[in-house]
Amino acid sequence: MGDVIKNIRPLNIPEIKLPGGKIKLDKEKLSISPKDLCSIGSHEEEFKRPSADIHVRRAEVLKETVTSASSNIKKSKTSDNPKFITMLDDDNQKFNLGDVLSFLTGEKGFKETPTDTDINQTQYMKDLIGKLGSKARMQNVQDISKLNGRIPSLSELKDEFKQLASDPAVPFEYIVDGCYARAHHMCETMMKDNINCSKMFVMIEDLYGGGMLTAKNKFMNAEWWYHVAPISFAKDPKTEKVEGYIMDPSMADHPLKAEEWISMMRGKDLKIKVDITRAPQFGPVESDGENQTFEESLPATADTMKEYSIALKEIKDEYYAHHPEEIPPKILMT
Numbered sequence: 001m002g003d004v005i006k007n008i009r010p011l012n013i014p015e016i017k018l019p020g021g022k023i024k025l026d027k028e029k030l031s032i033s034p035k036d037l038c039s040i041g042s043h044e045e046e047f048k049r050p051s052a053d054i055h056v057r058r059a060e061v062l063k064e065t066v067t068s069a070s071s072n073i074k075k076s077k078t079s080d081n082p083k084f085i086t087m088l089d090d091d092n093q094k095f096n097l098g099d100v101l102s103f104l105t106g107e108k109g110f111k112e113t114p115t116d117t118d119i120n121q122t123q124y125m126k127d128l129i130g131k132l133g134s135k136a137r138m139q140n141v142q143d144i145s146k147l148n149g150r151i152p153s154l155s156e157l158k159d160e161f162k163q164l165a166s167d168p169a170v171p172f173e174y175i176v177d178g179c180y181a182r183a184h185h186m187c188e189t190m191m192k193d194n195i196n197c198s199k200m201f202v203m204i205e206d207l208y209g210g211g212m213l214t215a216k217n218k219f220m221n222a223e224w225w226y227h228v229a230p231i232s233f234a235k236d237p238k239t240e241k242v243e244g245y246i247m248d249p250s251m252a253d254h255p256l257k258a259e260e261w262i263s264m265m266r267g268k269d270l271k272i273k274v275d276i277t278r279a280p281q282f283g284p285v286e287s288d289g290e291n292q293t294f295e296e297s298l299p300a301t302a303d304t305m306k307e308y309s310i311a312l313k314e315i316k317d318e319y320y321a322h323h324p325e326e327i328p329p330k331i332l333m334t
Contacts, residue, residue, distance in 0.1 A: 050180055050226075050282065050283025050284060050287055050288045051177060052176075052177050052178075052179055052180075052222075052224040052225060052226055052227065053176075053177060053224075053225075054204075054207065054212055054223060054224070054225040057207060057225045057226075057287065058207050058208065060287065061207060117146070117147045117150070117151055117196075118145050118146050118147070119144075119145055119147060119233050119242060120145070121143065121144055121145040121276070124244060125138050125141065125276065128244075128258055128259060128274070129274075131259040132259060132262060132272070132274075135205075135269065135270070135271045135272065136262075136271070136272050136273070136274060137272075137273050137274070138273070138274050138275075138276070139203070139273040139274060139275050139285075139286070140275045140277070140284075140285040140286065141275065141276050141277075142276065142277045142278050142281070143278075144198040144276060144277070144278055147196035147233060148191065148196055148197065148198075148278075148279065149190065149191060149193075149194045149195045149196035149197065150194055150195060150196060151196060151233055151234060151235055151242060152195050152232075152234050152235075153234060153235055153237060154234050154235065154236055154237060154245075154255075155237070156195075156234070157195070157232060157234040157245060157247075157255050158254060158255060160190065160193060160195055160232075160247075161247055161249070161254060161255050163189070163193075164186050164189060164190075164247060164249060165249035165253070167185075167189070169185070169305055169309070170182055170185055170186070170249075170305055171305060171308045171309040171311075171312040172249045172250045173217055173219055173250070173312055173316075174219075174220075174308040174309070174311060174312040174315075175215050175216075175217060175220060175222040175250050176220055176221075176222045177222075177308065178304050178305065178308045179224075179227050179228050179229065179250070180228055180282055180283050180304075181300065181301045181304035181305050181308075182229075182250065182305070183199055183228045183229050183230050184279075184282060184294075184297055184298070184301045185301050185305060186229075186230050186247055187199065187230050187279040187294070188294070188298070188301075190230060190232065190247070191279065191294075195232060196232055196233055197230045197231070197232050197247070197279055198230070198231050198232075198276060198277060198278055198279055199228055199229070199230055199231060199275075199276075199277045199278070199279060199281055200228065200229060200230075200231045200246060200258060200261075200274065200275070200276055200277075201226055201227070201228045201274065201275040201276075201277065201281075201284050201285075202226060202227050202228075202262055202265070202266070202272055202273075202274055203225060203226040203272060203273050203274075203275070203284060203286070204225050204226070204270065204271070204272060204273075205270075205271035205272060205273055206271060207225060210270065210271060211267050211269075211270045212224060212225060212270075213225070213226070213227050213265040213266060213270070213272075214265055214267070215227075215250070215251060215264070215265050218319070218326075219312075219315050219316060219319055220315065224265070226284050227265060228283075228284075229246050229247060229248035229250075229251075229261070230246070230247045230248075230279075231244050231245065231246055231247070231258065231276070232244070232245055232247055232255070233245070234255070243257065244257070244258055245257065245258075246258055246260075246261040248261060251264055251265070252264070262274075279294055280292065280293055280294040280296075280297070282296075282297040282300070282301075
């Protein structure tokens with residue numbers, strides 16, 4: 001878990017000359033019609049939401065770089081080494097080893113009630129990276145070794161998957177965005193059913209080249225800089241081993257091993273990084289920060305699923321208008 005505290009190291013920021021006066025960072029506005037079936041869907045955000053759109057993330061990174069550089073320049077008047085900034089630069093912030101250890105051991109910030117069941121998380125992560133190969137690495141990791149629900153049998157987990165996939169409130173086929181909301185809603189259901197759940201985030205290593213995560217269905221193509229879904233540990237009746245399974249009805253019709261799930265959206269040579277987090281984590285830690293409670297993201301979850309359910313209906317109506325022979329028996333056109 002050493003990568004968790006990687007941000008403590010100083011970051012070398014190249015000198016950037018900025019014009020005098022205040023820097024105005026205009027909010028990027030995106031608008032794509034839901035009728036555009038083969039492009040990345042997006043929207044103007046009214047609340048903080050970690051969009052899977054690669055263009056949104058690139059814009060965020062550029063803004064973060066300029067903001068950091070501007071702050072660095074202001075500090076250069078009093079600093080002997082203005083080219084370096086770290087997470088400890090704030091005047092009131094002190095390095096506290098106890099806080100770091102509390103984070104690593106999972107004792108800080110989260111309010112989930114664990115069970116008495118543990119898993120060997122370290123070995124699981126080692127095995128996963130071994131299966132994914134040298135172009136994959138673990139990045140931010142939270143302690144999920146003490147599970148927040150019971151370990152089901154694989155058969156029980158498959159039944160839970162069917163229940164999640166049939167939830168009419170979740171627009172699983174709207175794959176261009178909203179994975180963070182779908183994952184949060186599924187975790188809420190699983191916790192109510194007392195089935196353990198955490199989350200797995202997969203991100204591309206290079207935002208500016210080298211490829212993206214991809215997926216498609218008959219309604220749209222998706223390109224992501226990250227994707228997330230719940231992970232649950234269940235017992236395989238054949239091997240009697242406890243294995244991790246990804247619950248993602250947007251990608252498959254049954255629980256998947258993590259390496260299977262990742263291979264479905266990853267090109268052969270794509271460099272990726274993987275986060276394993278507790279259920280409260282809404283977006284990637286690197287962009288969304290740590291989420292302290294599960295409940296704080298429920299309003300955004302509901303709003304996102306409602307918005308994308310409406311968009312998906314429009315897309316389906318448009319599609320089936322041109323492909324009436326494919327209309328499922330239960331769908332009534334309006």
